[in-house]
Amino acid sequence: MDSEMVAALKNSHENHFSPGSDGSSERNPLKLPFIIGVAGGTASGKTTVCNMIIAQLHDQRVVLVNQDAFYRSLNDEQLQKVSEYNFDHPEAFDTELLLSCMAKLRHGKAVSIPNYDFKTHKSIEPARMVNPSDVIILEGILVLHDSRVRDLMNMKIFVDTDSDVRLARRIQRDTVERGRNVENVLDQYAKFVKPSFEEFILPTKKYADIIIPRGADNDVAIDLIVQHIRTKLGQHDLCKIYPNIFVIQSTFQIRGMHTLVRDAKTTKHDFVFYADRLIRLVVEHGLGHLPFTEKQITTPTGSIYCGVVFCKRLCGVSVIRSGESMENALRACCKGIKIGKILIHGEGKHGRQLIYEKLPSDIASRHVLLLDPVLASGNSAVKAISVLLSKGVPESNIIFLNLIASPQGIHAVCKKFPRLKIVTSEIDTTLNKELHVLPGMGEFGDRYFGTGDTE
Numbered sequence: 001m002d003s004e005m006v007a008a009l010k011n012s013h014e015n016h017f018s019p020g021s022d023g024s025s026e027r028n029p030l031k032l033p034f035i036i037g038v039a040g041g042t043a044s045g046k047t048t049v050c051n052m053i054i055a056q057l058h059d060q061r062v063v064l065v066n067q068d069a070f071y072r073s074l075n076d077e078q079l080q081k082v083s084e085y086n087f088d089h090p091e092a093f094d095t096e097l098l099l100s101c102m103a104k105l106r107h108g109k110a111v112s113i114p115n116y117d118f119k120t121h122k123s124i125e126p127a128r129m130v131n132p133s134d135v136i137i138l139e140g141i142l143v144l145h146d147s148r149v150r151d152l153m154n155m156k157i158f159v160d161t162d163s164d165v166r167l168a169r170r171i172q173r174d175t176v177e178r179g180r181n182v183e184n185v186l187d188q189y190a191k192f193v194k195p196s197f198e199e200f201i202l203p204t205k206k207y208a209d210i211i212i213p214r215g216a217d218n219d220v221a222i223d224l225i226v227q228h229i230r231t232k233l234g235q236h237d238l239c240k241i242y243p244n245i246f247v248i249q250s251t252f253q254i255r256g257m258h259t260l261v262r263d264a265k266t267t268k269h270d271f272v273f274y275a276d277r278l279i280r281l282v283v284e285h286g287l288g289h290l291p292f293t294e295k296q297i298t299t300p301t302g303s304i305y306c307g308v309v310f311c312k313r314l315c316g317v318s319v320i321r322s323g324e325s326m327e328n329a330l331r332a333c334c335k336g337i338k339i340g341k342i343l344i345h346g347e348g349k350h351g352r353q354l355i356y357e358k359l360p361s362d363i364a365s366r367h368v369l370l371l372d373p374v375l376a377s378g379n380s381a382v383k384a385i386s387v388l389l390s391k392g393v394p395e396s397n398i399i400f401l402n403l404i405a406s407p408q409g410i411h412a413v414c415k416k417f418p419r420l421k422i423v424t425s426e427i428d429t430t431l432n433k434e435l436h437v438l439p440g441m442g443e444f445g446d447r448y449f450g451t452g453d454t455e
């Protein structure tokens, strides 16, 4: 994803968490559709590529929106000189209308999309009603041209088919389906289609995440795209925006443990037991993100086993005091690991002050596993990470291990530190005014160390 798109998605996500003007509560951020843009020259096979994607995503709700539907209707004067009208120019499309329709679909609203008639060069009745879906595919020659349209997309595809093949298809299609003669088609091609392709369409190839050579004949590319969409659909939206967040795969065991630690009635004894189990899983998962080197060994049967060696230059850093609950699990997994400490004092909603730190003197040359079970506003994490960076630890060498993260905390950390990794076990819905995670699990430290008012 390019940085412009990441920024746009981040901003749009932020909007989802703020109350509406009427004070109503936020939309569920889990419900944003996955938007795919499919561009390419005329008759490159965009429609066929889209249909293949839709067919393979048969168990998902998918809707196809054609940029062609947003062609401006020609007025009488333009109709009289239709052979001089450039249908391949960005101005030929009503992009404002396309943006407003896409915005509605993106926010889960049904929308009426114009019905453009290629024979009369006008929008005709009835318009097409399109229902919101899990996946929206926006297809057309210039869907990657306007940055506002590109910014809506989670995946950008360019179908790259040889221009001779495209011209042959175009002649066939326009004479058979669109009521034109060969001479007109060739004339339009030379005057407008080819020059506009070179000026407006081809330059948008650089924005594509995926370029499909040979269009719909490329089964491998289509399979990979579908596989990627399936993975993304199964993910929390924030993981689609920030590639550095990893949520451990949910199982009934994990959900059962969350049910226990989140339950206000759970005793301290049980809270500690199940929090420890979850912590151990997060730690094991986090270690999987460390670099490794390959190693071949000989087993007792005399066979060769091609394995790997763990990265040895590690250390843990716990944020006092809740983060200290994660130290035992880290020690149990990494024999003899050094563990440093950071104590941060919270002042009001935003202020965080470093009170104390004790870190290994050679921390700059180690991979750091930062330990804190709760990521709420993100202020403490941002402060702790800043301390590590000030000691010379490269951002990409930090893995933040966490049990419960709020969307606001994720935005705060990932925006500032895009190269750091966060491994968490669940992403919650939001924060309350007191900056407690909702639904959350209350004050982790008090529940784990038994310092709360109640048992």
Ligand SMILES: Nc1nc2c(ncn2[C@@H]2O[C@H](COP(=O)(O)OP(=O)(O)OP(=O)(O)O)[C@@H](O)[C@H]2O)c(=O)[nH]1
Pocket: 040, 041, 042, 043, 044, 045, 046, 047, 048, 068, 071, 087, 088, 117, 118, 119, 120, 121, 139, 140, 141, 188, 193
């Ligand atoms: N003559 C004429 N051409 C038009 C009109 N409207 C659109 N076009 C042409 O239609 C083309 C856009 O459609 P294509 O991208 O070829 O169609 P598609 O079915 O989406 O493309 P593929 O699936 O890739 O074959 C542009 O190159 C325009 O020149 C029209 O009213 N008159």
Ligand SMILES: O=P(O)(O)OC[C@H]1O[C@H](OP(=O)(O)OP(=O)(O)O)[C@H](O)[C@@H]1O
Pocket: 319, 320, 321, 322, 323, 346, 372, 373, 374, 375, 376, 377, 378, 379, 380, 381, 409, 435, 443, 444, 445, 446
């Ligand atoms: O993202 P933030 O809004 O900064 O909140 C998260 C911080 O809050 C919790 O600690 P807490 O202040 O409750 O202290 P404790 O660990 O001593 O209980 C948690 O362990 C984080 O350090």
Ligand SMILES: O=c1cc[nH]c(=O)[nH]1
Pocket: 322, 374, 376, 435, 436, 437, 438, 440, 441, 442, 443, 444, 445
């Ligand atoms: O919900 C929260 C927020 C901060 N600290 C916690 O322990 N829980």
